[in-house]
Amino acid sequence: MSRHARLDRREFLAAGIAGSAAIVLGGCDRLSAAPTFREFLGGAEGVTRRVQRALLWRGALAREYRAAEISGTFRANGSQDAYNLPPGYIDAAAEGFPDWRLQVDGLVIRPARFTLSDLRALPARTQITRHDCVEGWSCIGGWTGPPLSAILDRVGLRPEARFIVFHCADELPRYVDGANPFYESIDLIDAYHPQTILAYEMNGRPLPVAHGAPLRLRVERQLGYKMAKFLARIEVVNRFDRIGRGRGGTWEDDGYEWYAGI
């Protein structure tokens, strides 16, 4: 091969690489927007869930910390104030939510409504855990409240029950009329995990509004976005594809994974 021919070949290759890079990057954008390709990539979530569930001892606890390790600043994300909440919610918070009730229904034997004092009367668990946001940051905080399992045992699950859906008072991206409230869902493995609690206290004080007053979910083996705030109703279901846009939660409907163990 002559020197000239080799240079031509090199230039051809370099142009080819630059060209294919541009095509590949443009292609990645187009693929990102294609629903079928997103479904394909999203298949990894099922693999992750099955592998984590297979390797994880069901009762394995998330690490708990000492009081001295609680973060000075615990960032709040998602809905935090009146912008995302129904009119009058902040005033009700100031009065200690006298009219607030937690409705528990769906595939249960004895549907029930709980007041805050009903929940406070139940045996509570306090846990100091690390909250890992899907964005990448972590904060350590203490949470107190009854295990979700205590509530579920109270109402009694029907045999066909598979998922627990949490309906909330807030709306994203902003509160309009309460027609599309924030929701989340978990399966029974996480629902009956000992660290899955309904927290009414944070760091020994009543839950602040920014963190979901009066009651929020803690699911310590998943990312922060699973931990629904401003709880209003717990619904026991056998499928969630007819709720919201069908993917099991408000963030899931926006493209995030239903199983947020990673």
Place this chain on the structure above:
Amino acid sequence: MAASSSAGTGERHWIRRFSASVRVSHWVNVLCVVILLMSGLQIFNAHPALYWGEDSDFDRPLLSISWASGADGRPMGVTNILGRRIETTGVLGWSRLDGRPVPRAFPAWLTIPSWQDLATGRIWHLFFAWVFVVNGVLFLGHSLVSRHFSRDLLPVRGEWRTIGRTVRDHLTFTFHRGTGTYNIVQRLTYLLVILALAPLAVLTGLTMSPGVMAAVPWLLDVFGGRQTARTVHFVVTSLFVAFVVVHVVMVVATGLVNNMRSMTTGWYVVAGRNVPQ
């Protein structure tokens, strides 16, 4: 590597340099590393700051990329690293997306997708993380069984003596057309990437998973906390990028066509006197 040789023309001899499995795993790996890097930067952009320890001390990040108003009132990109403040307008903190200036940590041309979208970045990242792991395990297993590992990657006895000269040759860009086998610097570099960087990238990634952390809490102790693991993940990625840059420069400097041919078709040309016996 260096298996069969056939008759060449004049001084040139063709040898079979890479097995099909090495070639396939190499290119699958290229795809994975590029997508993992770019989708990883997309994920980083959701919270462009790094910390040390278990939790995030928002007021004291080790590294943060943001934007601020400049003296003339125009926005500028600002990168803070270990207390030092660097203006990075145009690339980090403030750059262009579809021609419009936007505040974002890493620029659109470095992220998948190009627009700000954490959820989509995550599905790319977590899918190709699985491909990367499966490909890496298959490569390691095959390399051990086929003896690619012991024959081509582990340093040969007596080869250590050549390390000084080989480093000097690399620094002065003096390359001898070789026999298609790796020199000591290549062997050590590839071993470092295969046995240290890649496993560290996977393990620090898993140390960010709340599910894995409940099952394997000692990983948290190994890396000194979730935020430290995230920072190490970023540093390991940076070392990966440094490796790829040097690797590509070396591929070009030592015969782009010959190297690329050997990694795609397996065939490599050596000078007649270098034909392995």
